[in-house]
Amino acid sequence: MTTTTEDNNSEEKPIRTVTTVNDFSTKKHNKFISNITNRNWSAYSLDFAVVLLLVVLGLFIRILLSYTFREQYGFGTDSIIWNRWLHFDIYNPVAKQYIPIRGFADFGYYYHSWIEGWYNRTWYPYQWHDESTVLDYYSYPPVFIYFLVFTWRPGMSNLWMAFPMIFADAACAGVVYLILKELFKEKKGRAIGLVGGILMVIAPINVIYDGIYWLNPGPVTLVTMIAFYFATKKKWWQAFFWLAVATMTKQNALFFTYPMFMFMLGEKLKNKKIKDAIVESIMNALLFVGVGLLLSVPWIFISPYEYVRHMLFPGRPIELRLTPINPVSNDCVSFARSLQELGFPNWILALASFGNYSMLWMILSASIIAVLMMWRSYTGKMDGVEFYEWIAIYMIFSHIFMPRGVYKFYVAYFTPVILIAFLGSLTKLTEKKEFLPIGLVLGSALFLGFNVWLIVIPRFPVPFLLFMTAAVIALILWLRAYFRDLAVKKGNLLSTSFYLDKKIGQ
Numbered sequence: 001m002t003t004t005t006e007d008n009n010s011e012e013k014p015i016r017t018v019t020t021v022n023d024f025s026t027k028k029h030n031k032f033i034s035n036i037t038n039r040n041w042s043a044y045s046l047d048f049a050v051v052l053l054l055v056v057l058g059l060f061i062r063i064l065l066s067y068t069f070r071e072q073y074g075f076g077t078d079s080i081i082w083n084r085w086l087h088f089d090i091y092n093p094v095a096k097q098y099i100p101i102r103g104f105a106d107f108g109y110y111y112h113s114w115i116e117g118w119y120n121r122t123w124y125p126y127q128w129h130d131e132s133t134v135l136d137y138y139s140y141p142p143v144f145i146y147f148l149v150f151t152w153r154p155g156m157s158n159l160w161m162a163f164p165m166i167f168a169d170a171a172c173a174g175v176v177y178l179i180l181k182e183l184f185k186e187k188k189g190r191a192i193g194l195v196g197g198i199l200m201v202i203a204p205i206n207v208i209y210d211g212i213y214w215l216n217p218g219p220v221t222l223v224t225m226i227a228f229y230f231a232t233k234k235k236w237w238q239a240f241f242w243l244a245v246a247t248m249t250k251q252n253a254l255f256f257t258y259p260m261f262m263f264m265l266g267e268k269l270k271n272k273k274i275k276d277a278i279v280e281s282i283m284n285a286l287l288f289v290g291v292g293l294l295l296s297v298p299w300i301f302i303s304p305y306e307y308v309r310h311m312l313f314p315g316r317p318i319e320l321r322l323t324p325i326n327p328v329s330n331d332c333v334s335f336a337r338s339l340q341e342l343g344f345p346n347w348i349l350a351l352a353s354f355g356n357y358s359m360l361w362m363i364l365s366a367s368i369i370a371v372l373m374m375w376r377s378y379t380g381k382m383d384g385v386e387f388y389e390w391i392a393i394y395m396i397f398s399h400i401f402m403p404r405g406v407y408k409f410y411v412a413y414f415t416p417v418i419l420i421a422f423l424g425s426l427t428k429l430t431e432k433k434e435f436l437p438i439g440l441v442l443g444s445a446l447f448l449g450f451n452v453w454l455i456v457i458p459r460f461p462v463p464f465l466l467f468m469t470a471a472v473i474a475l476i477l478w479l480r481a482y483f484r485d486l487a488v489k490k491g492n493l494l495s496t497s498f499y500l501d502k503k504i505g506q
Contacts (some may be wrong), residue, residue: 030302051174058170062211103213169210169218220250225339266377332405341460
């Protein structure tokens, strides 16, 4: 009898296991089918059409102007217009002076050489020769070179070298549309998103630096914005996956791991047990690290020291000093040097220099913003637009307070976030139907004005202009919070009045 019982149990166990697996598989299959059938495919189709239209328009404008600038202002002996080069600044015949665009020749000097080296010289990106050449100065993670070599083959024109960067910049318009539509989920969301997408299509900073001069911000900007899109939807593993890809495209994206992690942690602590929130947050952080390591293969195994060395080049070491550094003509401008150019007193310059070159202001501002984001996320007071307000301020401060400083064309990386912050903030302030056009017009004017102003001013005031842009965003953020609290108090008073009237009436 004992043997029979054991035999029956041994037969039941695999049957139960198979049943459990089948039930799990059936549930997942049903859930998948339900998600497919219950989705509003007409809305998805419309969004796809809008995104496609924005990307095509962005490409058309950038390629057309790129050709026009090379035809009118380009130099070189090549008969193919796409293979001509552009001057550092563009001459304005009306004003009879050069516009200080500062469109660096990085494409012609660096990217062009690297792409040709990849195909024609068996070039290895992470190396240094005793007598260094342009091929030794690759200072980006591996994904950037994959973008560069994606569409060009020997015999093609330079346009196909630049095309992935142009396309990535144009595609940012589609992501801006999707983010704004997500932030304003009602019917007006699509209209606000469309306005934002069109503004991104014509954004002068991006059109000039990414679309005409073919500089590097496009790929990292696109992938970073995709990461922010998933953060907006609170899809955290997707957000950290794409942020890791962005970091492996250009190192700047690494800055955003801090505020995004804190924002995620606050949101999880609000909705889950402390242990679950911490474990899930750490798992997402480990996903970020894992994707970064995976994308570092095989380079990190072939030459780990040189790989890390190239990641840190070029940069400016931390130092303690009380006077601004005067950069050479082709170098970045620091925040302290910007204040000196604008005539600030020596005691402010000393304070700014100490904080700037020691990274004190960068670390302090980043920590304050990240902790505030976590707290407001935890308390449930941060809406989607506020996330972009804080991220825009964080993005600006973390770059202008770097010891190295910023180039003008770095701002093409900030543009989509600044656009969402401006447009989102002002439309939230004027959310009522009759006032919404005012918010859209003000936000659009502020964004385009910022673009044009940055392009036409000399390079030295740029960090201070960015600082003032962050201050304007912070002011609008404060105004939104003030009016939101006022509306809540008014709503509470109305509720109390209604309750008392009801009680007295009884």
